[in-house]
Amino acid sequence: MIIKQIATGNLHRVQITPVQTNEYQKITKARYFFNWKTEKKYEVYKLCMVDSSEILGLISLQRIPNEWRVHIRLLTVSVENKGKNKAFEGIAGNLITHAAKIAILEYAALACVSLRPKTEIAKHYINTYNFMATGLTLSIEMPEIINLINRFDHDEG
Amino acid sequence: MTKDKNIHTTPEFGVDSRYTSETVYQSEATALMEARLQRMKGLSKDDVIRAKLMQLKLKMQEFIKQPIHEKQHYFSIFLQQYIDTIYSKRTVFANDMGITPVQLSQIINNHRTPQDDFILKLMIHSEMIFKDVCDFQKELWYQVYSHEKLCKMMSTQHEWQAKLKQEVCVSEPIAKYEKKDK
Numbered sequence A: 001m002i003i004k005q006i007a008t009g010n011l012h013r014v015q016i017t018p019v020q021t022n023e024y025q026k027i028t029k030a031r032y033f034f035n036w037k038t039e040k041k042y043e044v045y046k047l048c049m050v051d052s053s054e055i056l057g058l059i060s061l062q063r064i065p066n067e068w069r070v071h072i073r074l075l076t077v078s079v080e081n082k083g084k085n086k087a088f089e090g091i092a093g094n095l096i097t098h099a100a101k102i103a104i105l106e107y108a109a110l111a112c113v114s115l116r117p118k119t120e121i122a123k124h125y126i127n128t129y130n131f132m133a134t135g136l137t138l139s140i141e142m143p144e145i146i147n148l149i150n151r152f153d154h155d156e157g
Numbered sequence B: 001m002t003k004d005k006n007i008h009t010t011p012e013f014g015v016d017s018r019y020t021s022e023t024v025y026q027s028e029a030t031a032l033m034e035a036r037l038q039r040m041k042g043l044s045k046d047d048v049i050r051a052k053l054m055q056l057k058l059k060m061q062e063f064i065k066q067p068i069h070e071k072q073h074y075f076s077i078f079l080q081q082y083i084d085t086i087y088s089k090r091t092v093f094a095n096d097m098g099i100t101p102v103q104l105s106q107i108i109n110n111h112r113t114p115q116d117d118f119i120l121k122l123m124i125h126s127e128m129i130f131k132d133v134c135d136f137q138k139e140l141w142y143q144v145y146s147h148e149k150l151c152k153m154m155s156t157q158h159e160w161q162a163k164l165k166q167e168v169c170v171s172e173p174i175a176k177y178e179k180k181d182k
Helices: A021-026 A091-110 A119-129 A144-152 B003-008 B022-040 B045-065 B074-086 B090-096 B101-108 B116-130 B140-155 B157-165 B174-181
Strands: A002-005 A011-018 A043-049 A057-064 A069-077 A112-115 A132-134 A137-141 B014-016
Touching (some): A002 A091, A091 A112, A091 A119, A112 B022, A119 A132, A119 A137, A132 B022, A137 B022, A144 B045, B045 B074, B074 B140, B116 B140
Antiparallel strands (some): A002 A011, A043 A057, A069 B014, A112 A137, A132 A137
């Protein structure tokens, strides 16, 4: 998985790993927009460059096996990566792809990743990642979910 | 528009998708499931195969990342899953791989160790199959096989270590060189 540094155009390899209990201390609302400590009982993953411990993005997931679904509870990028002046591109896409991989791993052709953004930003997720809308819920399923994984996840050769 | 509102309407800042109540969750989950079941009817056989192959790849990648597993034959489990996803009959796969159905059955049932030749052919076969599905490092089969072997060796140390230790000695211990240096 890679992200692009906007200023230089350089590509950087990233990894997505579970957040450890002792890391919540440094995950502040000022840098990551939400109170992530309340997510401790869910699966929370961080995105970092492979050679750095700086957290560039976070995602909190809930597996819902009886619906073959992985629900994105919270998703964010660090404050430096928000908006027009962001440092890196592709953080959110890689985090959503991580959720998609978990869904495929668990549920194969029945896999689904869902989220429910505010109406103002729903269009962005529909246009950028091919989510489909059902009421307030957006979801990505087969075959789009495979296309999303192929877009962001490339095996290291 | 307040500053706070600005932040929360910037798409890439992120999403707060937490359900506000059980009632909201139930009603949205029901609507989503109904819509998905409709869409699932339109899934092609190829879509299902692609999803299963992607799942297999991810399972294999997970397996080789794990430290030491209990004794289980993951290579043959993954091989079975691979064959049964693509072929309606295992004998056809055996034919495509240039081995007999009996040989294949023995490998799948762990009565025969897969030879290098078989694994190499499997790598070529997978490359042809996965090219339309997703990235697939063909050496993944070998990595699974080696990892399984390593796991087996480490988990059965108590069986082989004592006996083999008697056959191993160090004629030139490091201490000898240390003395020389002094």
